[in-house]
Amino acid sequence: MPARRKTLSQTHMQMDVDVDNSVDISRAKKAILNRLNGHAPLPALVGLDGPLDSVYSLLNRTVSSAEGNTALLIGPRGSGKSTIVQRSLDMLKQKHDTDTDIDVDSSSVSKYHIVRLSGFVHTNDKIALRDIARQLLIKQDLENILIGSFADAFTYILNLMRSSDDEKSMPPVLFILEEFDLLAQHPKQSLLYTLFDIAQSQQTPIAVLGITARIDVMDLLEKRVKSRFSHRQIHVSNAKALEDFVDIARVALSIDDNEHRVTNAFAESFNRNVSAILTTDFVASFISDIFDFGKDARLLLRTFVYAANKLSNEHPYLQLAHVKTAIARETASAKMQILESISLLEVCLIISMKSLVQSGSSKYNFEMIYNEYKTFMSRHMLATAGGGAMKVYKKPVALKAFETLVELEIVRPALSSALGSDGSAGTSGRNDLLAGSTQGSRAPKEYRMVQMMLEPGQVLDLVAKRFDIPAVIRRWAQQ
Template sequence: MKGKKSRSSGGRFSEVDKKDECINPVSKTQEILKLRLSRNHIPSEIFGRQEEKRHLKDLIRRTGLFGESNSVLIIGPRGNGKSALVQKVLVELGEEEDIHTNLLQVHLNGLLQTDDKIALKEITRQLQLENTVGDRVFGSFAETLQFLLEALKSGNQSSKPILFILDEFDLFAQHRNQTLLYNLFDVAQSAQAPICVVGITCRLDVLELLEKRVKSRFSHRQIYLFSNMTFEDYVMLFKELLKLEDDFPDRRFQSDWNKSIEELSEAQSVVDMLKRQFSFSQDVCALKQLLFLPVCNLNEMDVPRLKPAMFVESMKISTSDSKSAMLHGVSILELCLIIAMKHLTDIFEGEPFNFEMVYNEYRKFAQRHSSMQVFHKAVVLKAFEHLVALELVKPVEGGSTKIQKEYRLMSLLLHNTQIMDALQKYPQCPTDVRNWATLSIS
């Protein structure tokens, strides 16, 4: 068939081989980096987590090799590498033949498995026991789980060890009666079957969420991950996320690309950008988000290499104030109302205000300036309600809903600096309005 020629005995290459040789290295690089930045990339090394990795790896290995049941919680703020640590441990253990063939894995997420019934179905699916369960009806969650564990027993009546990974562990604690957690911890504690339960959570007070009966069956093993990354580690991570592996098809391009990344990491503007991001947040996901836009802008014709200016621009976009940006799209009338609220907040030192107060401030300003149109009160109220809908203004909590909307207490969700910054960038902002914002009303 045409287009399906294979390599002949004379050494001719097929059309597919020729196509592979003609791969655009820039497009291929962009594809690889996009996948690396948008998915759960497992780094070649977990910086500063050697002791925690050794501890977790040892717990899971003992379950896989000796059938020893365990339970452990990995606790730490978001972006500190909890999931990456677990994935790295699983990859390394997967290279050990005895564990790779013997240890079953079940991955659950509190955002997806929102109740125990859904979680049980997911456990059944991942263990591939749908046909075994069939149309059976069970009396309780514990009975169903026990049946699943029994179904995994081999001919010598020994169960295969199972690793349960519970991401967003604190959300499982919100399930009714915490049935899933109770039964998993109970199986692990009583050694009914060899299982290892690993919970991942960002809630430092997660143990306070557990019921007494659940807490009594938990091993109380906890691995805390707090940020101990140095700036040098952060720069190393930056380079690792952007460098190409040795298996890249075009070795010459790979060498040149990695050399350019080394030079990029030493550019002063990039170093300053990384220092600013590092001081603000050491979240790895935030760093990936920062790198994603420059990678997306790669182009063989115009931008075949990453440049420092691309990262500076990405930093500006990622740190832009969303509320200030929203102010660029409001009408002049709405902008005047925001300035009136700013003045009221300054006069009354942060105390809440109502629409009537805002309207009086706006009317006094509009009547003093002949260039400003004085809108009817109903129109101004509509503009005020639009600002509430945009969540730039919000009703005071605890206020009565029976009060007329004109007199309902409100608070401004914008800082003075945000308002002044938006005024400087507002397209064709009237001078009178800008000057009014800078006035101090006594």
Template sequence: MPVAQNYTDLTRQFLKSRLLTDVTSFRGFETEWQHIRDLLSRTAEHGESNSALLLGPRGCGKTTLVSSVLADLLPEKEFFKNTLIVYLNGLIHTDDRSALKSATSQMKLENAVDGKVFGSFAENLAFLLECLKAGDKKKSKSVIFLLEEFDLFCSHHNQTLLYNLFDVAQSAQAPICVLGISARLDVIELLEKRVKSRFSHRQIFLLPKENETEERIMLFKTLLKLTTEKELKELNNNHKPIPLEALQNDEMPLLRRIFDPNDYSFTATWVNQWNKHIDALASNRNVIVVLQNMYNYEVIEGTFKSFLFEIVSQLSEANPWITAESIQLLGQRYDSDDKVLLLCGLSVLELCLLIAMKHHSEIYDRDPFNFEMVLTRYNKFANSSSTMQGIERSVVLKSYEHIKNLELIVPVSGTASKVQKEYQLHRLLLTYGQINQAVMRSQNLPTEISQWAQRCLV
């Protein structure tokens, strides 16, 4: 089917922009989303002081959830006028001093001039607390502290900043909300006793669901379909523009990039053709298998977006349509195990040592081993082999140490460091299936080695 080049280029730009810059569309976890929204809106509207932790594995959508909530709240005049948002990141603000300076600057307080903050750490802390405590629930603005990488703030000296923020929130001296975002589910255990006593112990978890393949197929269609004229009209009717000042805040990058489908224009015919093509792909059995395998391997939406981005990047004048074959080809890369790929790059001798370790672990129920045990098992095979004879002990030891340096085996904890390296005990960090896959995929591997890997006892 012939396609105008400008539509192909425009479609590629549209989809790439959506996949990269749509930081406010949040799917699923409606209860958690509403919980965070209520928390922030109560602070802004009623002057309530709150503290909470938003926890979940990396990439599950914690920051996107907060961005989505802010995108929903900021267009409301009362919220925007009555609220200050202070964004701190544990990776950037590595100590309380830098965090205080940034907070003071973002709050536009008196000792901050042109983004520079004057005074010592103690003076800044006292000044910030005085400003917070002097607030009046009915007259002063509410302050929302967003602490990204919250667990890193727990490593700051005496957790002074956290203690004072939680103390102000608990004592309701000023309308503030402290929302920590962390990938560590046990982060509350990192808090000192005095800090923990002032925390509300409100924890909101984002845990990916185990089996929602149907939703993944729906997401595939949602992210790759073009916006129809009807959808665009509904979007514009429901759209609440975020104030420009909120988007220009350099300290809070959560909302700086906003995806706007109005920036792109397609004919209704092209949109209809493209969307029918995506529907057909979503019902293709081979594509469904790829999407299922990817979901089993990785449930996080960010990885899936990266996968779709690579597919969309392949669109060109010569390849104007996404094909099931291209999805399958790219899916093989995402479905592969990184450790298996690493094993495929090892030498034949190193693979033989891994096979010897595998056999030892099978026979002795994954008991630890040392170099001498592995060498003895390897030599039994090498003596009956036509290709592995005559290799010196020092060469085998060097290969063993290379396997150790790649962290495919790990020393047993508590093993005496004074023990000679040939006798230090190690455990295998690979599954038997990973070793078998590497043997099957390795090119030009002698047949006798492949057969040895399949045996249970040698």
């Protein structure tokens, strides 16, 4: 009996451990996926301390000293501009102990306000003005106000905020302008002129921070807008060293036991596993290729989404095999990914075109492709003792498969068949080949000359990746 009690106790202890691991895995998975998908900022910024200090200092002087400030945050896409802004706002929130993300009641006044605008969303000044009023909690009817100029309507909104304050002084407002270059395309640039003019006047404490990826954004501004702008530019660059680029991935994939409420032992084991994966030759080579190609941190992080999504009780840590699968998908061309799902008959037609190319035919038509396919299949069936080891599809079925390759743009009209009657280049899209006639040619589609948009090496890669291809077809492709 005591032995049985001991066994039951051990069983309960094991169940508790499994439950704890399940909770740890779930929390780690959620945190990492939020970072990789851009829904949560990275816990640390790698190589961005300089721009972060500049942005935070600018916004903090507006909040603390009621200064009017304007600046542009310029850098390539994926360099961390939005992350810098969000981290600066989080630091302001910590310092001034106020929550700007929730509505405040009428009895309390926020120390500062944040207004976010985007050139993608706010395509004209009227839309921008309505959203400014909404974000500043101005609930009055603005229909009559919107009839006038943008400057008058915006001044009216600021006066409403000023009169609602007991001390007759308006709290600072931080304007974050995403896709600043698109906002500069508004007629007369009234939005930017008004914001810069008010910030320069020092009567109202506002900060205007424009975020853009265009390095020539100053050339888009009108002369009167430039005269109101402080010409302060904060530049953000991609990671300058490969080690920093690797650290971005390590920071995104690592977890903290206090922040994510996981056990210390699990966090240490998880982070050691992440470091081990990032230092493997295969993964390190892939990261180096991304760094050399474009230093796009978003592309780097997106690669690990598949592996992070596979975290489970069966796989509590990131698996190298899952990372390799994700890298293979990322490096594979879109054309090769499409080819992975085509039928065996369509693969045979592609191999037939490869054979025609190797025999010296740079252009061919469906009749030539089908004859090549039928010749090989007949020779194979004669060599097979059973006689009917593989099915030979009839011409109408093969023509349908050929049209599928045309729709996928694996097969395109040859250059000569795409020329117009006057010798000029016509359109060579799929409709020209599958329609009743092509420009300059009235031949049936079975006889129109085409070319395959694959290299022989890509055909071999396609055959090697497919497990449903018979050995005889594989040998045919390798000939």
